[in-house]
Amino acid sequence: MKSKTVFICQSCGTRSPKWLGRCPGCGEWNSLVEEVDEERGPAAEPSFAPAEPQLYADIKEAASPRLELDCPEFNKVLGGGAVLGSLILIGGEPGIGKSTLLLQASRDFAAGGRSVLYVSGEESLEQIKIRGDRLGVGDGALYLLAETNLERIIAQAEKLRPGVFVLDSVQTVYSAKLSSSPGTVSQVREVANQVFRFAKTNQVPAFLIGHITKEGSLAGPKSLEHIVDVVLLFEGERDHSHRILRALKNRFGPVSELAIYEMGAAGLEAVPNPSAFFLKERPVGEPGSVVTATLKGSRPLLAEIQALVSTTLFAGNPRRMTIGLDHYRASMLLAVVEKKLGFGFGGEDIYLNVAGGVAIDEPAADLAAVLAVVSSLKNRPLPARTAVFGEVGLSGEVRSVGQPLARIKEAASLGFERVVLPRGNLAALGKDETPGPEILAVRDVREAYKCLF
Numbered sequence: 001m002k003s004k005t006v007f008i009c010q011s012c013g014t015r016s017p018k019w020l021g022r023c024p025g026c027g028e029w030n031s032l033v034e035e036v037d038e039e040r041g042p043a044a045e046p047s048f049a050p051a052e053p054q055l056y057a058d059i060k061e062a063a064s065p066r067l068e069l070d071c072p073e074f075n076k077v078l079g080g081g082a083v084l085g086s087l088i089l090i091g092g093e094p095g096i097g098k099s100t101l102l103l104q105a106s107r108d109f110a111a112g113g114r115s116v117l118y119v120s121g122e123e124s125l126e127q128i129k130i131r132g133d134r135l136g137v138g139d140g141a142l143y144l145l146a147e148t149n150l151e152r153i154i155a156q157a158e159k160l161r162p163g164v165f166v167l168d169s170v171q172t173v174y175s176a177k178l179s180s181s182p183g184t185v186s187q188v189r190e191v192a193n194q195v196f197r198f199a200k201t202n203q204v205p206a207f208l209i210g211h212i213t214k215e216g217s218l219a220g221p222k223s224l225e226h227i228v229d230v231v232l233l234f235e236g237e238r239d240h241s242h243r244i245l246r247a248l249k250n251r252f253g254p255v256s257e258l259a260i261y262e263m264g265a266a267g268l269e270a271v272p273n274p275s276a277f278f279l280k281e282r283p284v285g286e287p288g289s290v291v292t293a294t295l296k297g298s299r300p301l302l303a304e305i306q307a308l309v310s311t312t313l314f315a316g317n318p319r320r321m322t323i324g325l326d327h328y329r330a331s332m333l334l335a336v337v338e339k340k341l342g343f344g345f346g347g348e349d350i351y352l353n354v355a356g357g358v359a360i361d362e363p364a365a366d367l368a369a370v371l372a373v374v375s376s377l378k379n380r381p382l383p384a385r386t387a388v389f390g391e392v393g394l395s396g397e398v399r400s401v402g403q404p405l406a407r408i409k410e411a412a413s414l415g416f417e418r419v420v421l422p423r424g425n426l427a428a429l430g431k432d433e434t435p436g437p438e439i440l441a442v443r444d445v446r447e448a449y450k451c452l453f
């Protein structure tokens with residue numbers, strides 16, 4: 001084995017023979033880390049017999065047997081359970097509850113009579129046990145292993161032959177075959193590859209936990225996305241108790257499902273109806289509150305956008321605050337309101353917030369944000385049971401958005417009787433004869449304003 005050093009971007013995996021301040025691949029600053037470049041011999045894939053080409057027609061349809069989890073919400077996110085022999089990566093920020101989520105799942109697997117090997121590279125067995133007691137882990141074949149050497153972990157797994165394998169986390173274990181430190185791109189790839197092989201040869205689902213940073217830089221795990229079969233993201237705001245679990249990639253199912261959990265003393269409790277959950281404390285008939293139908297992944301979710309417009313104390317320098325919405329986008333929308341609706345708020349502080357700590361990152365919430373600001377400014381609520389979606393352009397035009405039907409259905413299922421949406425989305429609705437909410441299709445913000453105020 002010949003080895004030399006190479007600099008690898010920890011964010012996108014780009015390799016460079018010399019150190020660079022900025023990655024030429026992804027533009028990230030200071031992301032290149034020196035690693036030892038081990039050239040691999042052909043022995044890298046030992047456990048599979050050489051493959052032969054096969055005629056398409058001769059290939060039997062893969063049944064991909066699945067292992068169902070006790071938690072129906074988790075099952076749905078996985079597309080109907082964990083496929084045997086699949087590698088599932090669960091990424092999330094530090095402290096968000098990844099270990100809790102998988103220890104709970106392990107508890108349920110074990111209670112259901114399936115043996116589980118839960119390997120931790122970052123916590124002692126005693127620490128895990130404290131969490132387990134809180135989660136009510138009972139009898140059953142749940143095995144814990146505190147180990148950071150990957151080869152030893154795999155050897156133990158081969159010996160135990162568990163029905164489910166969990167590794168917490170991919171950044172804290174290392175392969176002795178490589179000399180780079182744990183958490184580097186080469187190491188996390190090697191870890192994923194070896195666990196992948198274990199999962200495939202033994203036909204067990206394997207869960208990998210991966211840390212991601214607040215900046216959304218998936219660091220190591222980003223380069224894992226190609227290797228693993230499923231990528232789930234576990235996210236939430238630290239000062240809110242709810243967590244969102246959703247799929248970013250799934251080789252065995254859609255990525256349209258979303259599960260909401262609430263973190264409590266006894267662990268994570270699934271919330272059966274996410275939209276209802278986010279709207280439950282919504283003030284009805286209050287100015288400045290507008291419900292929008294947004295997409296999380298490809299699943300619709302209703303969220304409340306709140307605006308508060310109040311006279312500023314800082315003449316000449318009014319505040320513009322946004323939480324849960326993109327700040328630049330919000331500034332643009334305020335400019336549109338001023339220019340196209342003729343409101344001036346040079347003397348006003350404006351606060352925009354998505355209630356419940358949901359982050360909305362799609363322009364489909366634009367129209368709701370605009371109407372929330374106008375509603376607060378005029379101190380008049382929107383008509384009751386009205387949901388709004390549509391992207392707003394610089395000329396004040398309301399542009400069509402993806403999946404209008406799914407959004408309307410979600411709104412209807414929660415009792416909304418009127419939906420304001422872009423005129424351009426009307427065609428996509430087709431001639432649906434089933435009675436649904438009243439549809440108000442608008443061309444621009446002025447039309448929306450006239451309809452509602």
Ligand SMILES: Nc1ncnc2c1ncn2[C@@H]1O[C@H](COP(=O)(O)OP(=O)(O)OP(=O)(O)O)[C@@H](O)[C@H]1O
Pocket residue numbers: 092093094095096097098099100101134211263264265266
């Ligand atoms: N006694 C408790 N009651 C309620 N919630 C708790 C309790 N103890 C811990 N928690 C919650 O569990 C969270 C930590 O969960 P967990 O350790 O599963 O996260 P993690 O994502 O694995 O973190 P790490 O990045 O450190 O591995 C804490 O942020 C806290 O919200």
Ligand SMILES: [Mg+2]
Pocket residue numbers: 098099100168
């Ligand atoms: Mg953890």
Ligand SMILES: [Zn+2]
Pocket residue numbers: 009010011012013014023024025026027028031
């Ligand atoms: Zn890069």
